[in-house]
Amino acid sequence: MAQALAPVSFNDSSDITDFVLNKGNGVKGLSEMGLESLPKIYIQPLEERMCGTKNMSHESIPIIDMSKWDDPKVAEAICEAAEKWGFFQIINHGVPIEVLENVKEATHQFFRLPAEEKRKYLKEFSPSNNVRFGSSFSPKAEKALEWKDYLSLFYVSEDEASALWPAVCKDQVLEYMKRSEIVIRKLLDVLLKNLNVTEIDETKESLLMGSKRTNLNYYPICPNPELTVGIGRHSDVSTLTLLLQDDIGGLYVRGNNDSWIHVPPVSGSIVINVGDALQIMSNGRYKSIEHRVIANGSNNRISVPIFINPRPSDKISPFPEVLASGEKAVYKEVLYSDYVRHFFRKAHDGKKTIDLAKI
Ligand SMILES: CC(C)(COP(=O)(O)OP(=O)(O)OC[C@H]1O[C@@H](n2cnc3c(N)ncnc32)[C@H](O)[C@@H]1OP(=O)(O)O)[C@@H](O)C(=O)NCCC(=O)NCCSC(=O)/C=C/c1ccc(O)cc1
Numbered sequence: 001m002a003q004a005l006a007p008v009s010f011n012d013s014s015d016i017t018d019f020v021l022n023k024g025n026g027v028k029g030l031s032e033m034g035l036e037s038l039p040k041i042y043i044q045p046l047e048e049r050m051c052g053t054k055n056m057s058h059e060s061i062p063i064i065d066m067s068k069w070d071d072p073k074v075a076e077a078i079c080e081a082a083e084k085w086g087f088f089q090i091i092n093h094g095v096p097i098e099v100l101e102n103v104k105e106a107t108h109q110f111f112r113l114p115a116e117e118k119r120k121y122l123k124e125f126s127p128s129n130n131v132r133f134g135s136s137f138s139p140k141a142e143k144a145l146e147w148k149d150y151l152s153l154f155y156v157s158e159d160e161a162s163a164l165w166p167a168v169c170k171d172q173v174l175e176y177m178k179r180s181e182i183v184i185r186k187l188l189d190v191l192l193k194n195l196n197v198t199e200i201d202e203t204k205e206s207l208l209m210g211s212k213r214t215n216l217n218y219y220p221i222c223p224n225p226e227l228t229v230g231i232g233r234h235s236d237v238s239t240l241t242l243l244l245q246d247d248i249g250g251l252y253v254r255g256n257n258d259s260w261i262h263v264p265p266v267s268g269s270i271v272i273n274v275g276d277a278l279q280i281m282s283n284g285r286y287k288s289i290e291h292r293v294i295a296n297g298s299n300n301r302i303s304v305p306i307f308i309n310p311r312p313s314d315k316i317s318p319f320p321e322v323l324a325s326g327e328k329a330v331y332k333e334v335l336y337s338d339y340v341r342h343f344f345r346k347a348h349d350g351k352k353t354i355d356l357a358k359i
Pocket residue numbers: 123129132136137138140152154211213215231234236237238275307309310311312336337338340341344345
């Protein structure tokens with residue numbers, strides 16, 4: 001149920017950003033006030049709005065059944081999807097449906113907390129740098145804000161999570177992360193074999209899956225969805241991302257000839273996408289594809305990505321096995337924390353982050 005909010009009136013944009021970003025109300029708070037029109041600071045330039053896009057594709061990204069995952073055909077389908085589309089959905093992946101349902105419910109529970117509770121996790125107040133509640137993506141750097149609130153949870157240890165993550169969602173998120181480990185390993189095993197990397201030793205394990213971050217994303221009902229975005233065009237900086245979405249829809253990925261392909265909700269599925277770190281380590285063989293989320297005028301939407309990443313202290317570059325046949329490296333070595341910081345400090349800008357690593 002929507003919370004009864006005391007009437008708030010805004011004189012200008014700074015009142016709105018104060019309410020949304022500093023007071024912990026988020027865009028969810030704005031949405032629940034029943035605004036009749038979208039505040040100016042959320043109006044995106046025409047070229048960033050979905051309605052300005054003529055190029056909608058009727059293609060779809062592959063849906064891969066993982067129940068026979070040791071069948072070479074499944075491995076082939078995974079590698080082909082990662083090369084051609086950078087995005088696919090998996091079904092019968094082994095993560096219990098109940099675990100997925102529980103984490104979606106926990107996401108709603110977190111965002112249902114009063115603003116004073118969520119505010120405790122804003123960057124300035126959070127008990128840890130690893131737990132962060134926020135709105136939009138990089139408000140200080142953005143010309144127009146995005147219609148999304150989030151809780152971002154960087155996993156350090158079970159003990160740290162137990163002590164510092166919000167009580168309403170920590171068990172469900174930890175369970176989701178734990179139960180998805182097997183499928184992450186299967187995917188990485190298959191993708192790496194295809195790059196002639198036959199063994200994932202300790203160094204490679206750190207590079208591929210040394211750190212994890214889970215975000216709980218909340219996209220509340222928007223008064224003028226056609227004028228703004230949920231998340232602007234970006235590619236993830238992860239190795240792989242596992243994305244759980246609810247049944248609302250609204251995620252679009254880049255297809256051929258600059259078109260946009262909708263990723264339809266498929267019950268029980270998990271969306272998988274390649275991130276920049278894997279594009280770099282595979283020397284461009286696997287593609288980290290640009291994607292975005294529209295705002296919605298009639299439904300609240302949630303999604304829960306787990307970003308599987310190198311460790312911040314890792315240096316990433318194309319794997320020697322990929323270059324062994326004489327292929328020229330197209331990316332240089334970069335310190336992963338420098339790469340991520342570069343991503344977070346600018347507004348979403350499509351695939352531009354990876355320029356940092358281009359030779
Ligand atoms: C460099 C990090 C991110 C933070 O380092 P720090 O030393 O603790 O520094 P800060 O906490 O001061 O953060 C640096 C800047 O990044 C921003 N930031 C710090 N985490 C965050 C945060 N989760 N959210 C959005 N700003 C942040 C933060 O606001 C800050 O900006 P500023 O205050 O303007 O200097 C460090 O944790 C690190 O190296 N992590 C590696 C693992 C990692 O997090 N990988 C990212 C996977 S996430 C991914 O692929 C996609 C994420 C994504 C997310 C949202 C989208 O809309 C779209 C995509």
